[in-house]
Amino acid sequence: MAILCETEPGHLRLESPLLYHSVDGSVLVYVPGGEFEMGDGEGSDCPRHVVSVSSFYIGMYCVTNRQYSEFVRATGHRAPDQADWDNPVWVNGVCPASKLSHPVVCVSWDDALSYVKWAGLRLPTEAEWEHAARGPANVLYPWGNEWEDSRCRHSGNRGSEDTCPVWGYASGVSGYGTCQQSGNVLEWCSDWYGENYYGNSARRDPQGPESGTYRVLRGGGWSLDANFCRSASRYGGTPGYRSTSFGFRVCLSVPAVQGEGLRPVS
Numbered sequence: 623m624a625i626l627c628e629t630e631p632g633h634l635r636l637e638s639p640l641l642y643h644s645v646d647g648s649v650l651v652y653v654p655g656g657e658f659e660m661g662d663g664e665g666s667d668c669p670r671h672v673v674s675v676s677s678f679y680i681g682m683y684c685v686t687n688r689q690y691s692e693f694v695r696a697t698g699h700r701a702p703d704q705a706d707w708d709n710p711v712w713v714n715g716v717c718p719a720s721k722l723s724h725p726v727v728c729v730s731w732d733d734a735l736s737y738v739k740w741a742g743l744r745l746p747t748e749a750e751w752e753h754a755a756r757g758p759a760n761v762l763y764p765w766g767n768e769w770e771d772s773r774c775r776h777s778g779n780r781g782s783e784d785t786c787p788v789w790g791y792a793s794g795v796s797g798y799g800t801c802q803q804s805g806n807v808l809e810w811c812s813d814w815y816g817e818n819y820y821g822n823s824a825r826r827d828p829q830g831p832e833s834g835t836y837r838v839l840r841g842g843g844w845s846l847d848a849n850f851c852r853s854a855s856r857y858g859g860t861p862g863y864r865s866t867s868f869g870f871r872v873c874l875s876v877p878a879v880q881g882e883g884l885r886p887v888s
Contacts, residue, residue: 639799640887641679641874646689646741648872649887650679651799653754660752662762662854666817673749674826680746680754681871683788683801684725684809685737687717693737702728702864709784711866723787725807725869731837731861734810734870742882745812746873748838748856749828755804755841755853757797762852764796764803769851774805775844776851784844784866800871803841804851807869808859811838815858836860843867 641650655677661670694701694715701715711721711728729737738744746754761767771779773794775786785806795801803809813830815838830838836858842851845867849855859868874884 640682641884642887643741643743643872643874644883644885646685646693646737646743646872648685648689648741648743649682650872650874651682651754652876653678653680653750653798658753658756658760660749660823660854661820662852666820666856667852667854669820671820671823672825673823673828675747675749675753676827677876678746678750679874679876680750680798680800681873682799684807684869684871685734686722686788687711687724687726688722690726690729690737691717691722693740697736697740699736699740700733702726702733709866721785723789724785725788725802727785727807727866727869728864729810729868729870730864731810731859733864737870738872741872743872743874745810745870747827747829748811748813748840750873751803751809751811751840752853754798754800755796759797761797762854763794764800764853765794769848771848774802774842774851776805776842777845777847780844786844803853805842805846806844807841808839808843808846808857808865808867809841810859810868810870811840813838815839815856817858834858839868 657674660673661667755764765773774791814834815836816831839857839859
């Protein structure tokens with residue numbers, strides 16, 4: 623049952639497990655704040671370290687081509703026509719109906735930032751992203767501590783396909799209810815990428831380095847193998863780069879603001 627409590631004038635503490643955001647059609651999952659062990663034991667994923675994050679909402683799914691189409695229509699923003707790739711999804715600024723439920727790809731970090739600003743939302747930090755992916759049990763993959771080939775879209779099971787619909791691979795859902803935080807597409811986060819950042823990361827609500835060359839990408843993807851699909855795996859991409867493996871999901875701080883298109887999902 624949804625519970626809405628006014629905490630201060632104009633603000634609501636929204637404790638529904640799910641919120642619907644009418645501006646862009648996102649469904650957001652509530653993730654309670656707290657401590658978790660972030661990172662892993664290899665490369666830029668190390669060292670493992672304990673961080674604490676405040677409560678937040680995060681998109682149940684990655685932003686879809688359908689949602690991005692509405693953003694392009696409303697704002698005139700550049701369509702992800704993928705002119706630099708051999709097999710573009712969008713053609714002449716239009717996404718085919720068969721791909722509307724797939725995650726939008728060939729969007730840069732700058733494109734993703736423009737989208738979330740239009741929607742009145744934001745990108746997740748990489749700490750928030752990893753906390754949501756690990757779930758309350760702080761597991762290595764969204765579904766548990768063991769790799770299971772059939773739980774997500776990756777290079778070993780995609781065949782001749784690339785992305786899949788955002789609701790696919792339902793058995794790979796995280797403990798907080800997010801879908802496809804392993805596989806399908808890499809997801810932009812708000813932080814600058816620092817290869818050695820974990821050695822001096824803030825303990826409370828880390829925001830990443832103050833500057834950098836690359837932005838953080840998380841989550842593995844259809845073109846990557848199992849090692850890249852771990853909840854702790856992290857990568858960097860230049861903010862203006864667009865790839866057929868890059869997408870994003872939205873985030874919302876708590877408390878949310880009353881009257882900004884938010885309503886609980888029963």
